[in-house]
Amino acid sequence: MKRLCLIVSLMIVLFGSVLVLDTYRATLTVQAQAEPHAQAAQLKTYLPFISLSVPTPTPTPPSRIKARSGIHMGNRGIGTDWPITAFQLITGTVQGIFPAATVVQSSQLFNFHRSTSAPCRIDYVKEVRAQHLYDYLNMAIQHGTMVVIRITPSPGNFTDYNDLGNHHILLIDASLPGADYCDPKNAEKFRDILDIANEMEAVYTWFMKQTWFTQQGGHQNQLYFEPANEPNQEWYTESARKASDHGKTLMPNADNKDAWIAMDDYFANLYQLAKQRKPPLLILAPPMAQELYGETFQLETCNRQSVHVEGDPNSIKTGYDFMEKTYDGGTFDGYSWHNYWQETHEQWEGQDIENNCTSPVRPTMPVNDHVYEYFPRWMQQNITWSLKPRFITEAD
Secondary structure, eight states: OOSSSOOEEEEEEEEEEEOOOOOEETEEEEEEOOOOOSOOSSOOEEOOOBBBSSSSSSOOOOGGGGEEEEEEEOOOOTTTTOGGGGGGGGGGGGGOOSSSSSEEEEEHEEEEEOOSSSOOOEEEEEEEHHHHHHHHHHHHHHOOOOOEEEEOOOOOBBBTSOOSSSSBBBBBSSSSSSSSSSSSGGGGTOOOHHHHHHHHHHHHHHOOOHHHHHHHHOOOOGGEEEEESIIIIIIIIIHHHHHHHTOOOOOOOOBHHHHHHHHHHHHHHHHHHHHHOOOTOOBBOOOOTSSSSSSSBBBBBBBBBOOTTTTTTTTOGGGGGOHHHSSSSSSSSEEEEEEOTTTOOOOOOOOOOHHHHHOSOOOOOOOOOOOOGOHEEEEEEEHHHSSEEEEEEEEE
């Protein structure tokens, strides 16, 4: 999803609490404190406020912040690196502190070597691509920062990758859609689950071979992987737009249960394959784009986001309802989602949105933009009571 803030990207890490926000804003930065709605403990969650370079109405000492703060490192052009000065405010000095977690795209951090034999899948990390970023991660990991590696590119594995249309079939195994990766540009068009698993294994192996990681404070539990980014949008909605530009209709699209069933099978199979090959890998359930048929209602409304279910025109199931293998809490090693708020809509609803919207006496529309509260009930429960880590890897 396109970020609403072009200056800084944010993320949140949750362990023992559900997200509840009270807004506190300063120029270029946002601080928001979370309180769990359950009896759980007294953990709090902070939307990132880790730089002390910007004057605020009430300066907060570093010892009282960080908590669950994080930063998404964003994008850099090919052949460019992050300037060293970009890290000065988040390196544990009087100007700022190390984040609790950070998100980095794999293709921004490393260059990969592919086998010279067809189908030319990834076999290992060839070299560091962005040395300044890598050096920063070196320091941050040794200070306890967790790193979420977002696999990029991750375009899905569709049979119609070269001619999008009404047979948009996602291959859910290690099959290839008629071409291979010997032309490296093809990896931007399709990727099977084995190639994605190989990349995660290659990154993990690289870090485990680094003395600074294994002997100077790093731990494998600090390294997580996101297998894709907003596939309901990138694999379906954006593909539908491209198909429409050529006078075609994408089928299925994100408004159809078949798309979500296919994604569920793809990610469940990917997880199983990757863990078979490298059991210590920690893989997060992929983040979906908000307000695109995943949640029960569109934010701040009682307008349902149900998907088309053939033969059941009255179905109120959402896309997530067809992805229980991915989001049931028993498969992946943690949760990841994105959350974009409108200013002044960060407060916690505190009530069951489903009940409020469907009340026969007095339906009440929600007023907040907390995506979590719009998830199906079963998914909220899995997230709330899970002992696995939970990350909001994009927020604004």
